[in-house]
Amino acid sequence: MFNLFKKQPPKSITIIGTEEQLTINGVPVTFPTNHAKLVELFGEPSRSSKTKLTKSTLLCWDAEGVYCNYASSSHIYSFSLIFSKKHQLELSPKNNFSGSININNKDILFDDFDGIKFDNYVLRKLIYKGEEQPYAIAFMVNLDVKKEIATDTYQLKPTNEELLEFSDFGFKLAVIQELMYIQEVLQPLFDVNEFANWYTKRKIDIDQEGYEPIAEVTQYFKDFPVPKRLAPLVTKIYQDGGNDIYLNLLPHGNGSEEYWDIKSCADAKHFPNLKKVTLCYAADTIIDELNHMGIESEWL
Structure with a gap:
């Protein structure tokens, strides 16, 4: 008999990166990314919660072994792929990441790189103090690269529109x-x-x-x-x-x-x-x- 409640297999994830671009299953990814883009890449998250201290949001994709932590859903600066249970995370995927990561035509194994930095993104291993083995790989924005911001980005411009007048x-x-x-x-x-x-x-x-x-x-x-x-x-x-x-x-x-x-x-x-x-x-x-x-x- 067909089991309607059969556990779904994890979504196959292929990450390919070059110095110019990062793609996941052929979809380009740039940082900061956003909630909608992560759903497009990994599907709807299995679980979510708020951190106890900062009240930032934690998202978890259990089957895929993916998680992220963000303050703003429209400006997400990183996501991580978990490989080990040696961590102290408040929320972590139930499964380890089982996809593939290829950077500059090289399959990246979890223990064979110290960190990769390009202008558009960075890869680094996450290791807790006192541990020798990393528990995850993080893909994140390169904060050392200052992106040019248009001079009028946050200038409040005059408008002829009728505006709401707030008292509170x-x-x-x-x-x-x-x-x-x-x-x-x-x-x-x-x-x-x-x-x-x-x-x-x-x-x-x-x-x-x-x-x-x-x-x-x-x-x-x-x-x-x-x-x-x-x-x-x-x-x-x-x-x-x-x-x-x-x-x-x-x-x-x-x-x-x-x-x-x-x-x-x-x-x-x-x-x-x-x-x-x-x-x-x-x-x-x-x-x-x-x-x-x-x-x-x-x-x-």
Whole structure:
């Protein structure tokens, strides 16, 4: 009898790299990549969770032996292929990677290279302190290569469009999360590392400054124009400490900050199709006020 619940075999994965290009099953991959591209390459992930400390997202492809950790679903800087159980990962694939890796016409075995660096990507072995054998290979962005960023990338340009006027900054950020990072109808897609490289009025050091709100980043979103024509697209709001908007505003935050609390429901009037709201950054009264307005609301 045919077994409808027969375990599916892992997707065959062939990785081919040259100095100019990286492909997976013939599909070109560039960094930073994004969630949609990883799904195209590996299929839907088996599992996902949030890290305990940073609240970043962990994705795991059990059958294929692939996993990744990211702060922003639109800017994913690496993914890894696991080969050993000698690790301390919060979430790891159940199976080891069984595909093939060919770099510059050479089959790369896990123990025969010290690291490979090209302008477009880097390969390196992941080894825990105190261990001799690596547990994974990571493909990642080459952070030593500074990509040219157009001078007008983050310049807020004048517009003749009618804009939404927000009275509550926290509410505005929740809307930007939905329109910029979920629906991707607000451009440009903000990346704090790219913004820091683009900014010329002073040096922004994310490693040093990312534990508190960065004034220039906060001001950028306060000034960011949201066209009124996009308001009907907002049907839901979902706040989470791992939202892209908060991770870009506070790269080294722990998810428990109160900087982005919604203190007023007044801006809900702009969104006639808003039906459901899930909050974690809001004043105690906001849930009841939204429910009273007919918007189904709950705490995360």
